[in-house]
Amino acid sequence: MTFDEFEKKIQSIKKRGLNIMVENExxxxxxxxxxxxxLNEAITxxxxxxxxxxxxxxxLHGEYCSWQKIKSFMGIEYDPDLNRILYEDHNLYSLRMAYxxxxxxxxxxxxxxxxxxxxxEDIIKREYPALIKQSRN
Numbered sequence: 001m002t003f004d005e006f007e008k009k010i011q012s013i014k015k016r017g018l019n020i021m022v023e024n025e026x027x028x029x030x031x032x033x034x035x036x037x038x039l040n041e042a043i044t045x046x047x048x049x050x051x052x053x054x055x056x057x058x059x060l061h062g063e064y065c066s067w068q069k070i071k072s073f074m075g076i077e078y079d080p081d082l083n084r085i086l087y088e089d090h091n092l093y094s095l096r097m098a099y100x101x102x103x104x105x106x107x108x109x110x111x112x113x114x115x116x117x118x119x120x121e122d123i124i125k126r127e128y129p130a131l132i133k134q135s136r137n
Contacts, residue, residue: 006034046113047091050098054086056118057105061131065104076100106131 001009013026058064067082082097084090092098095109102109107128111117117124124131 001034001037006030043091043093047085049114049116050092050101050112051086053112053115053117054101056121057107057131060121060124061105065101070100070104074100074103 009030010027013023013030016023018026054065063069065086067078067080070082071077078097078100081090082100085092085097086101098113099109102112105112107117107124111124
């Protein structure tokens with residue numbers, strides 16, 4: 001639902017001349033649907049960005065992140081759903097997981113979540129040279 005559609009729905013409810021309690025309830029329901037849709041879109045976009053960044057960092061790093069590798073390298077246990085987030089189309093639902101992925105690669109979590117790393121490859125290589133040479137042994 002676009003913002004214009006959202007506004008039109010609210011205006012159509014107000015034009016109906018309903019009891020104020022009923023009107024407020026209907027408007028609240030429209031707001032809820034609108035904001036839930038926007039939230040889901042944002043979470044899906046962020047999850048897709050994390051997947052793209054994981055693929056890019058795995059190629060750059062020479063080793064791809066997984067819940068098993070995080071457990072063996074960092075000692076942190078995650079739900080195996082982390083692999084579904086990284087390699088399938090499940091949405092990221094925990095900042096703790098995002099932190100683990102970022103820490104695995106040695107980059108700030110903000111970069112993983114909010115930056116297209118492949119588009120900024122030169123900057124990433126310059127700012128984080130250890131990323132390319134990192135060893136897990």
